[in-house]
Amino acid sequence: MMLQSDGVAGAPLQNFEAWTDLVQRLYGGCRSEGIAPNAFHGWVRPLNVYGLTARDIGCNAHRVARTQRDIRLDGLEHYFALLQLSGKSAIIQNDQAVRLVAGDIALVDAARPVTFFRKASVHWISLHLPRRTLVSHLGFEPQGGSFRPRGSRAGRLLSDVITAALEEGESALSPADSYMQFAAYDLIGALFSPSDPRPVPRPTDKLFARICGMIRSGFSDPDFGPVEVAAAAGISLRYLQKLFTERGSTCSEFIYSLRLDHAAHLLRRRASLDSRQPLSEIAYGCGFRDYAHFARKFRRRIGCAPGAYSGADVGPQAADTVRAGPSESAFSARDVRPSAT
Numbered sequence: 001m002m003l004q005s006d007g008v009a010g011a012p013l014q015n016f017e018a019w020t021d022l023v024q025r026l027y028g029g030c031r032s033e034g035i036a037p038n039a040f041h042g043w044v045r046p047l048n049v050y051g052l053t054a055r056d057i058g059c060n061a062h063r064v065a066r067t068q069r070d071i072r073l074d075g076l077e078h079y080f081a082l083l084q085l086s087g088k089s090a091i092i093q094n095d096q097a098v099r100l101v102a103g104d105i106a107l108v109d110a111a112r113p114v115t116f117f118r119k120a121s122v123h124w125i126s127l128h129l130p131r132r133t134l135v136s137h138l139g140f141e142p143q144g145g146s147f148r149p150r151g152s153r154a155g156r157l158l159s160d161v162i163t164a165a166l167e168e169g170e171s172a173l174s175p176a177d178s179y180m181q182f183a184a185y186d187l188i189g190a191l192f193s194p195s196d197p198r199p200v201p202r203p204t205d206k207l208f209a210r211i212c213g214m215i216r217s218g219f220s221d222p223d224f225g226p227v228e229v230a231a232a233a234g235i236s237l238r239y240l241q242k243l244f245t246e247r248g249s250t251c252s253e254f255i256y257s258l259r260l261d262h263a264a265h266l267l268r269r270r271a272s273l274d275s276r277q278p279l280s281e282i283a284y285g286c287g288f289r290d291y292a293h294f295a296r297k298f299r300r301r302i303g304c305a306p307g308a309y310s311g312a313d314v315g316p317q318a319a320d321t322v323r324a325g326p327s328e329s330a331f332s333a334r335d336v337r338p339s340a341t
Helices: 016-027 068-074 131-138 153-168 177-192 203-218 226-233 237-245 251-273 279-285 291-302
Strands: 031-033 042-049 052-059 063-066 078-086 089-093 096-100 105-109 114-118 122-130 146-148
Touching (some): 096 146, 203 226, 279 291
Antiparallel strands (some): 063 114, 078 122
16 A cells, blocks of 8 residues: 655655555565554655665654574575664664664664664665675675764765665666765775774784785686786795685685676676676686586576576675575685684
8 A cells, every 4th residue: 555755756655554565565674653554654666876776765653673593594694784864763784883863874684683763754775786896895784883974075976876766766787887886885994994093903814805806817718717816926836725725615615606706797787788698708707627617517507597697686685696506505705704713
């Protein structure tokens, strides 16, 4: 059941049941409290921010909570950047409580419990940020429950990028959109980069970081494997494998993760441009010797053939997250952590 709009352009008001059902399908399990169902109203409107999924969202519920039980049931792997357009609210996550007013930007981790409190009629724009893609781009894992007040340069730029979607509405993807997505990720990094000085890394951490850099530079070469990595780093193959196993993976897994991530990016671009770039060309450009090998690896990780992959959102899990199949563990740069001392 839809109610009449209260002035939010293009966003008809929804009753309690419709709003709750839509939010749970888009954002995962959550519960609205503090208002009688017959007095509730809210809206959720889809937006496209340069190919990134976003929502124009608001309601008059006094409290919305996402619990650990909700997280276990849906297993979301997203962050949400929340730009508050109007009203006053508060968010509690990771033992942090922040108060938001119009113009503030908060970062919410969907994989952690969170509670939202409304102190006035609240209007947000929520930008979905797939965890693996964001962390791989930034090189660090941002802290959910953080916020940045209005007024910073990066905050103003990100607000301009997001709010432009309200004015422009739906539009076809263009070749420049992938670069604009990277710009949005960079602005998120500028806003939420760690402020505390990092601990001084041990010598092996510095060596491992240098090795990962070598692999990122050379993974597209089909002849580039653990033996070549060890030789380039000036260490033995056995020691190379030890550095990776201490961090819960292998050198080969890391190489294939980078190749498949890059392949997913190229396939998304191929689909958005409606190009006829041969799939075998993409496979070779990502470091695979033949298409059959590439297709097997890609299907095992993504769940579909390369030719059927478009990167479109499919439910709560974004398709541009490279996921593991039932017989293969997921792996990416964010999974490679310093070994325990």
